[in-house]
Amino acid sequence: MVACPQCGELAEYSSTNAYRPFCSERCRLIDLGQWASENYRIPDNTPKLDEEDY
Numbered sequence: 001m002v003a004c005p006q007c008g009e010l011a012e013y014s015s016t017n018a019y020r021p022f023c024s025e026r027c028r029l030i031d032l033g034q035w036a037s038e039n040y041r042i043p044d045n046t047p048k049l050d051e052e053d054y
Helices: 025-036
Strands: none
């Protein structure tokens, strides 16, 4: 059993759960929508280049 990444409900993590690691199709689709709308991002911490660096 693992906690669903979306709602926190316990879900079985096995081949019998078609939505693993999610508890349901609803939670899986909510997560997919968050990826599609770019709510999950990795911050870009690289320093900005000055015009003379080009």
